[in-house]
Amino acid sequence: MAKRTGEKYEAIIDAAVRVIAEFGYHNAQVSKIAREAKVADGTIYLYFENKDDVLISLFSEKMGSFISEAEEAIQHFDSPVEQLHQLIRLHFEYLESDRELAIVTQIELRQSNPEVRQGIGQILKRYLDMIDRIVEDGIKKGLYRSNLDVRMTRKLIFGTIDETVTSWIMNDRKYSLLSQVEPILELFVHGIGHQTREM
Amino acid sequence: MAKRTGEKYEAIIDAAVRVIAEFGYHNAQVSKIAREAKVADGTIYLYFENKDDVLISLFSEKMGSFISEAEEAIQHFDSPVEQLHQLIRLHFEYLESDRELAIVTQIELRQSNPEVRQGIGQILKRYLDMIDRIVEDGIKKGLYRSNLDVRMTRKLIFGTIDETVTSWIMNDRKYSLLSQVEPILELFVHGIGHQTREM
Amino acid sequence: MAKRTGEKYEAIIDAAVRVIAEFGYHNAQVSKIAREAKVADGTIYLYFENKDDVLISLFSEKMGSFISEAEEAIQHFDSPVEQLHQLIRLHFEYLESDRELAIVTQIELRQSNPEVRQGIGQILKRYLDMIDRIVEDGIKKGLYRSNLDVRMTRKLIFGTIDETVTSWIMNDRKYSLLSQVEPILELFVHGIGHQTREM
Amino acid sequence: MAKRTGEKYEAIIDAAVRVIAEFGYHNAQVSKIAREAKVADGTIYLYFENKDDVLISLFSEKMGSFISEAEEAIQHFDSPVEQLHQLIRLHFEYLESDRELAIVTQIELRQSNPEVRQGIGQILKRYLDMIDRIVEDGIKKGLYRSNLDVRMTRKLIFGTIDETVTSWIMNDRKYSLLSQVEPILELFVHGIGHQTREM
DNA sequence: TATGAATGAGATTTCATTCAT
DNA sequence: TATGAATGAAATCTCATTCAT
16 A cells, blocks of 8 residues: 655655654654655655654665665675774764764664564664674684674674764764774774783 | 652552563553552652653662662772673673563663653763773773773673673573673673784 | 634634533533534644633633624714713623623633633733723713723723623523613712712 | 631631632642641641632631621711721721732632632622612612612622722732722712713 | 541543545 | 545543541
8 A cells, every 4th residue: 555665755754854853753743744744644644554664664765775785885895804894884974974864763763662663673684684794704714703602793793883873973973983983893803802812 | 749768669660660571661651550569640659750750760770779789899809801791790690680670671761751761871871980990990900902992992891781681682581691791701802803913 | 833713613612612601610621622512632732722722712702702893883982971881781782692601701711720811811901991991081071070090990890890790690690681781880970879969 | 527616727727828829729739738737638627628618718717707897897887988988998908918818819719619619609798798788778878879779789889899909919919909998989979970960 | 636648530632543525 | 646634542640538547
């Protein structure tokens, strides 16, 4: 029933991002999104199943397409270390270039109900899988430690990236997110310990 | 006006944890919490300002007291590495021993409104400060790398711990959270890179 | 946001009058008014800001329009005595023809909260101003005593009219309100004293 | 059951006057009155049937005793004109000397529910009867016009006095209420018309 | 007499969704 | 396709009153 393409489909999603970023998740009513998108309230239901569908679609369109781009981009690099480097860089670059989207995906949508969160989780799965592949490849190629627990390593990488972006937004983006790429990678690769290899 | 102590105060908070864990944040009505606590709806307002206050108090009582305990406990260890070890262990131990609380603090309360989230944020600040102190101490004592960015390191540690707990709950706690302590610490200290010092 | 016109706007106001007259101010719930107006509860909030707004609008529509009519009508009379006569007559005629409205404006709305009472007060101001103009005009034309205190005279006129209507309602409207027009005017003009001029 | 005398009985009534005058009828909760009276909430119910009873008793004690005094006082005057004069003077004197009481009886208690209003009405009946007697006496003695409608005259007198006091309070008592005695009486006796006898 | 902690009924308002046009 | 007026369920909080102590 819901038509998932077209000018208005995109207009509604973009309007949702703007409205949620400006007013917050709890003040982003359907009618406000409709007004921002310059369509009638009812029109939204011609393109989306319901409000949850708008939010999940928002995440899917914006982050899903970023993930696809990232998947493609890192294939151009052989080294898993470099792949990780590029993944972080692309992630930060993408969110730094669209601050409204960063607010929405990083802060506001986290307040959503279980249905939306589950939808978001499914989309994020592809991102996590990408991390897994990089880690596994790194181990295989001898660049990452052979005794790494892949799942735990994924949590290290994703959790840190996520916390870094959230923190950057919470601090009103006073500094450049991209400036954090090298420090993060350095931490990932070397850890926090001193002369750890010899210990 | 709100009496913040007493048997019923605790009964209401405990009831809130149980109700939110069972029914989810969006289905945890005041009347349901009251029934679970075996008090009248109005009694809740003798002990709390409003519903938000119940939720913030819940977090404050449960996580605040954990943080105090943790602060005390790690003082018994000199080595910042061991302090970090103990902090992670205590954190996992605490949440693994109270699965309902884990669900509420890791998943459900994140859906709350900005007021509650802010209240939670203030309590978490003490936790983040504790991490900062450990890291700074570790650097000073030469156990952590001298060029560590303390703020970024804090994000690594907190982000990874948080992601690990969330992931454990999302996976229906199929494995032991405590079993993750050593792997996490290992990752924190050594990083993911192989023979990184020589690279 | 609130659309202050239309069929339903009037239906809601009329329903409010009926419900308040029948059940009293304290038992006139929004849902009861909505049911009486044959609209959904929420529809009321498409036409009014809130419940207070319904009550103030009720007074404004009913008494405000009466005041406008009265202002217009008395202009057709030159004599301030006749103007006063007509004002009283119109007032009594209006309320006698709509007994429910009389109950609501004279008795029930007086129990309302300060916000509503203030709204009502502002509308009544125009009525009081009209009395003032008649009195001032009467003094100027030598029909009323030159040493009249206009403000006090206004209180005499308004206070007596108001008390008369209230009393009529309280006595279950056993007599005709219009029958009181001449006696009131007579009292206003001549006072209660006998042969006072010669005293 | 309710003990209608004693130190606390009076303390509660006085507290009610103060609380209602300060916070308004709608913010005069039983617990606030109890606190002001320095008794426990429950104690109020040892002296009064319920909250309505407090309010009616308040009016009864304060205005009832005033009415008794007034009844006694005017008996010392033979002339019904002078009796009216004194009644108005006593009324204004009483309320001007106790501004809190004036606010409560004139403004706040009018917002009360039908039960309280009825209780108040019964007490006021004695006041209205007193006016009736003065008017009837005045007619009999030839001081008031013989064709006066007693009931209407009562409304003139009571309505004007009432409106005058209300207006005085609403204007924040910027002028002296007692200064209005002569102007009112003058209006009552002579009316507003000029040379009306000869007209 | 006096206390005050506890009770619990009850009402306004919001907003996602529908459907006649 | 598009509209937008109408729907109606649902939840927080207040406060008069009670009753065990």
